[in-house]
Amino acid sequence: MAGDILLDARRILAFDAFCKLGDYAGRDKEFLDNLWNELVEEPKLMKEFMYYIDNHNFSGEEICRGYGMTDLYVFQMSRYNLIRDSGKNTAACNKESMVLGAFHDMACMIKDPEKYVKKLSDGPGMDRL
Numbered sequence: 541m542a543g544d545i546l547l548d549a550r551r552i553l554a555f556d557a558f559c560k561l562g563d564y565a566g567r568d569k570e571f572l573d574n575l576w577n578e579l580v581e582e583p584k585l586m587k588e589f590m591y592y593i594d595n596h597n598f599s600g601e602e603i604c605r606g607y608g609m610t611d612l613y614v615f616q617m618s619r620y621n622l623i624r625d626s627g628k629n630t631a632a633c634n635k636e637s638m639v640l641g642a643f644h645d646m647a648c649m650i651k652d653p654e655k656y657v658k659k660l661s662d663g664p665g666m667d668r669l
Contacts, residue, residue, distance in 0.1 A: 550590065554579075557593045565637035575640060578647035585647060592639065603646055605653045607660065612642035612649070615660060 555576065562572040579586045584603050591599045598609035616638040649656035 551580075551586070554586070554590050554593060558589070561636055561640065565634055565640050567637060567640055571640075571644070575644050575647065579643065582647060582650055585643060585650070588646075589643060604649050605657055607646075607649065607657075609642055609646060611660065612645045613638060615645065616641045 558572070558576060558579070567575075579589050588599060588601065588603065588609055592609070598613065600608055600610060602608050645656065
């Protein structure tokens with residue numbers, strides 16, 4: 541029938557989970573809106589997000605230039621540790637915020653791989669942030 545609208549129920553459930561994760565992580569609306577658009581525009585990221593929602597971990601699949609979400613999550617953790625100068629994750633560390641940050645970084649990496657490959661391969665230091 542002409543004019544029928546097909547809804548992807550899985551994506552609706554993913555959006556609901558995304559909103560809840562964003563609220564729990566304390567991320568602002570602008571960040572979340574931009575990140576959701578990135579997930580929608582990049583099928584690999586949406587697939588990985590849906591996997592994350594179902595399993596509460598990353599699939600381990602390569603997404604860009606040999607890197608996967610686990611790599612970007614560890615990168616988020618190392619940035620947190622450098623900023624907090626603690627050398628380890630404290631109780632104040634918000635893992636859900638880092639998950640969303642990792643998805644954001646991967647979306648940016650897909651758009652500008654060389655910049656992120658350099659960040660990920662450089663040694664530790666504040667200039668990496």
